[in-house]
Amino acid sequence: MKLSDEQLAVIQAPLGAMAVTACAGSGKTATAIRRLIYIRQLMKSSRGRVALLSFSNVAVDTFNKGFQQLAINLPDGVNLKRVEVDTLDGFFTSHVIRPHAHRTMGANQAAFLVSGSEPFLSGFSYWRDGSFPLPIAEFKVGIADGKTFFYSGTGDNHELLDQAKALELVGRLGRTGAYTHDLGRYWIYKTLSNQPAVLRALATRYPQILVDESQDLGMVHQEILELLIKEGVQVSLIGDANQGIYGFAGADGSFLRSYSTREGVSGFELTRNYRSLPPIIDLANALSGREDKPYREPQPGGLYFLGYKDAELERLFDRFRDCLDELGLQHEQAVILARGADRVAKLSGEVEPPGRGVMTAFTEAALLRDQHARFLDAFKLVSRGVVSLLEDAPSGLASKLLGAPQEEWMLRLRRVLWGFTRDADAGLPSSNLLGESEWHALLLQRIRSLLVHIQRDYGFASVANLGNKLSKRDLRNAPLNAASPVGKQGPEIRVETVHQVKGESIDAVLYVAKKAHIEALLGGTGDEEGRIGYVAVTRARNLFWLAVPNSCLKELRPKLVSAGFGELTNG
Ligand SMILES: Nc1ncnc2c1ncn2[C@@H]1O[C@H](COP(=O)(O)OP(=O)(O)OP(=O)(O)O)[C@@H](O)[C@H]1O
Incomplete structure (x- = not known):
């Protein structure tokens, strides 16, 4: 790969804090990895480490793969052991929460993550006059002028909580050692603020931190980074403010936008889009007001819109598949996008998991594993299911298994449950099997032997009414993954929300939109709905199809044509 001058300028800049504003498809991944290695080279024999932090495990995997490839060809002198890639939450969990937060929380054991569904959390609900109690898992944390506050809801729909009441609940939960995802950030901030030695040690160990996708940094993450900056850490931000689509979660992109104007921070730009064909970049430029340049030469593909109605989605998908075949694009390299999970x-004509109670957990886990390769979600369900079959499991066991257990026996048990979840041949049976006869019989047999193993090695007996709990009464004698008789078949191309494909490059995108989404997309990146449209458009390498409801086709046609879309007529 021949790096551009802009990419090289970022990679080879002298040591120091930087703000890199980059367009979609500009090779942030390749640039960030090389910068990471270059920083470590500049640090010479210093013992300090460099961390590259991002938001998703997928991003971390991509960075790690790229890093491994480059690392092979590096001279021995580069100290690659002192280079780390992690998610922001993963990084702060291992360096702050797990080893140190319990002291600030007042807990007598290491902190552990709870998902929100644990029964014991019902004792930590926030009671409001004349309304339902708010579960503590719905508490969100903000920071203004260095003071933390608790709220619930999102965006304009948020509700500031009674701070004294909320703080009492958070503190009481903290004393048990438990924290929810959102409260984790609160405890990181509190731990670093209240234990200066921990902050100092972290800053000494990681004098250089790069944050990718930094438009998604929320208020609390920003304040955590500010603490490190004050302590001398050089923080570099890389991101694209036009792709900020987590405003509802408190990330408004302002940290990235203003960072380059700070004293001591150098600003850089990446303005060449390596991903998309020129017509797609023209639209992205028009939406964002940028003038990014294409790298690829024109070739068949581009931007098109067509009408659809919900009753005839199959026809829409057929046409899309035909078009992929004509262009020689693989169906696996295409995606169908929608705005929300319901849509x-x-x-996708998704199959509802059959069963009740614990059986739903196992059927859903098998479907998640086999239909979506969502192993972690499947593991969570299997863990909860299995723990609910144990007579005398310690309280919070399922949550501890999902978090980061420290006790050796729990780590072993977690490995056993992971093995059971992943292995369709010896563990959780395949969802291709007939539900009532084959799948259920195998599940029962394997769960029984798993429980025997757990009793022998960990001392937990299983519940008495196992047969009842694992009843097959809701299973049909059809493959578990077969649609119910009234259900539809799926489109055979993966279907995702726009948020799920953030960061990806995809050959062909079909965005099945509603009128409001199209208007927002055409309105540009000034607001979050517009940025969501922008993210959808800029995932596409060769082809972007916008499916427009027939009911508003006439009204939107002129705007779409003037934005550069070609129309695909019916037939
Ligand atoms: N110098 C280069 N020459 C050729 N291809 C490049 C170069 N730099 C990056 N690319 C390619 O550009 C594509 C897009 O890169 P990448 O996915 O890192 O974009 P990104 O900046 O993270 O985009 P987004 O923010 O939209 O997700 C990748 O296929 C990558 O291999």
Whole structure:
């Protein structure tokens, strides 16, 4: 790969804090990895480490793969052991929460993550006059002028909580050692603020931190980074403010936008889009007001719109598949996008997991594993299911298994449950099997032997009414993954929300939109709905199809044509 001058300028800049504003498809991944290695080279024999932090495990995997490839050819002198890639939450969990937060929380054991569904959390609900109690898992944390506050809801729909009441609940939960995802950030901030030695040690160990996708940094993450900056850490931000689509979660992109104007921070730009064909970049430029340049030469593909109605989605998908075949694009390299999870479920004709109670957990886990390769979600369900079959499991066991257990026996048990979840041949049976006869019989047999193993090695007996709990009464004698008789078949191309494909490059995108989404897309990146449209458009390498409801086709046609879309007529 021949790096551009802009990419090289970022990679080879002298040591120091930087703000890199980059367009979609500009090779942030390749640039960030090389910068990471270059920083470590500049640090010479210093013992300090460099961390590259991002938001998703997928991004971390991509960075790690790229890093491994480059690392092979590096001279021995580069100290690659002192280079780390992690998610922001993963990084702060291992360096702050797990080893140190319990002291600030007042807990007598290491902190552990709870998902929100644990029964014991019902004792930590926030009671409001004349309304339902708010579960503590719905508490969100903000920071203004260095003071933390608790709220619930999102965006304009948020509700500031009674701070004294909320703080009492958070503190009481903290004393048990438990924290929810959102409260984790609160405890990181509190731990670093209240234990200066921990902050100092972290800053000494990681004098250089790069944050990718930094438009998604929320208020609390920003304040955590500010603490490190004050302590001398050089923080570099890389991101694209036009792709900020987590405003509802408190990330408004302002940290990235203003960072380059700070004293001591150098600003850089990446303005060449390596991903998309020129017509797609023209639209992205028009939406964002940028003038990014294409790298690829024109070739068949581009931007098109067509009408659809919900009753005829199959026809829409057929046409899309035909077009992929004509262009020689693989169906696996294409995606169908929708705005929300409900819509995704409808478009993909998703199969409802059959069963009740613990059986639903196992059937859903098998479907998640086999239909979506969502192993972690499947593991969570299997863990909860299995723990609910144990007579005398310690309280919070399922949550501890999902978090980061420290006790050796729990780590072993977690490995056993992971093995059971992943292995369709010896563990959780395949969802291709007939539900009532084959799948259920195998599940029962394997769960029984798993429980025997757990009793022998860990001392937990299983519940008495196992047969009842694992009843097959809701299973049909059809493959578990077969649609119910009234259900639809799926489109055979993966269907995702726009948020799920953030960061990806995809050959062909079909965005099945509603009128409001199209208007927002055409309105540009000034607001979050517009940025969501922008993210959808800029995932596409060769082809972007916008499916427009027939009911508003006439009204939107002129705007779409003037934005550069070609129309695909019916027939
Ligand atoms: N110098 C280069 N020459 C050729 N291809 C490049 C170069 N730099 C990056 N690319 C390619 O550009 C594509 C897009 O890169 P990448 O996915 O890192 O974009 P990104 O900046 O993260 O985009 P987004 O923010 O939209 O997700 C990748 O296929 C990558 O291999």
